[in-house]
Amino acid sequence: MKKIVLTGDRPTGRLHLGHYVGSIENRVKLQDEADQAFYMVADVQALTDNADNPEKVRDNVLEVALDNLACGVDPKKTTFFIQSQVPAIAELTVFFLNLVTVSRLEQNPTVKTEIEQKFSRAIPAGFLCYPISQAADILFCKSTIIPVGEDQKPVIEQCNEIVDTFNRFYGQVFHRVKHVIGATGRLVGTDGNAKMSKSLGNSIYLSDSKEEIRKKVKDMYTDPKHIHVEDPGQVEGNVVFAYLDVFDADKEGVAALKEQYQKGGLGDAVLKDRLTEVLEGVIAPIRARREELAKDPQKIMKILEEGTKVAQKIGEQTMQEVREAIKINYFK
Ligand code: TRP
Secondary structure, three states, rough: OEEEEEEEEOOOOOEHHHHHHHHHHHHHHHHHHHHEEEEEEHHHHHHOOOOOOOHHHHHHHHHHHHHHHOOOOOOOOEEEHHHHHHHHHHHHHHHHHHHHHHHHHHHEEEEEEEEHHHOOOOOOOHHOHHHHHHHHHHHHOOOOEEEEHHHHHHHHHHHHHHHHHHHHHHHHOOOEEEOOOOOOOOOOOOOOOOOOOOOOEEEEEEEEHHHHHHHHHHHOOOOOOOOOOOOOOOOOHHHHHHHHHOOOOHHHHHHHHHHHHHHHOOOOHHHHHHHHHHHHHHHHHHHHHHHHHHHOOHHHHHHHHHOOOOOOOHHHHHHHEEEEEEOOOOOO
16 A cells, blocks of 8 residues: 655644644655655634634745745655645545534534633634544545544544444445554643643744743743742753753763752753753754745745645545545536
8 A cells, every 4th residue: 555644734833842843853854765746734623713814814824834845855756736726635524524413513522622722602613623634635636644642543543443333334435543642742832731732821832033932941841830940840840851851962971960850069051051052952943944945935935836736636636536425516
């Protein structure tokens, strides 16, 4: 079986370190190992909770494409495209809607959490159904390897249920898919919240300046009882150490710092200076490439346009098979 990789981002804002460790690092790696790789700007999904704000979605198409290109997702190896421009995805979504119950959608843990965060009462049907349209994103090109953050696991599980039901009703067309989660599946937010998320305002962006990084690190939660430098401090639950564990390549150095911190004698300011330098080391090259790429937005749109044409063609091939399986291929 061919190794086909696909992933995507909602264009609702710039991407952050959580995206980087959860999924982008894997995208960059997997594009070399795959027979085919796709990167989607999921504008249709972004509209499921931004229906009244199309400008925001449109403006961020370029931003998320830039973030991915700057991180090394390479248009020579990965087909970049825009979700809304591939009719097969919309068409597949319509047929997949019949394969999933409303109660199953309401039980999806990812969707449940997002609904709690985003909507007080009225939930758009499109939002509740986004796992169905995401299954169409994944299956229109028959991809089976999906690099995503840990929070997306239940959505991928639901995709596999759709695969099973589709094949049972109509004969084997699709294969089950596998999610690939980064070594750090979920990065804590700068405020200590379980997840770095743009909607929670606790993110460090891949385009942040060194000063912005410094400020965000400065505000990070450490140990409220660690008041004086000499006081023993707690490492567990300390956000600065959580980040050093993920981003500082000098593991021995971090272990020594932890020891010193626990004993007392290491101030938060010194620790935070170190983390600022470590994060700047990760982000500076991405930021520099991003600034360079951002000088020619038309070139980026051209990459998306070319990739979209490829995706459209592949989608149409899959749809011919799907229509035949569902017996709606009337006019051959
Ligand atoms: N739901 C994903 C997220 O919020 C984005 C996404 C849309 C996606 N379509 C996809 C991810 C297809 C993987 C595959 O991060």
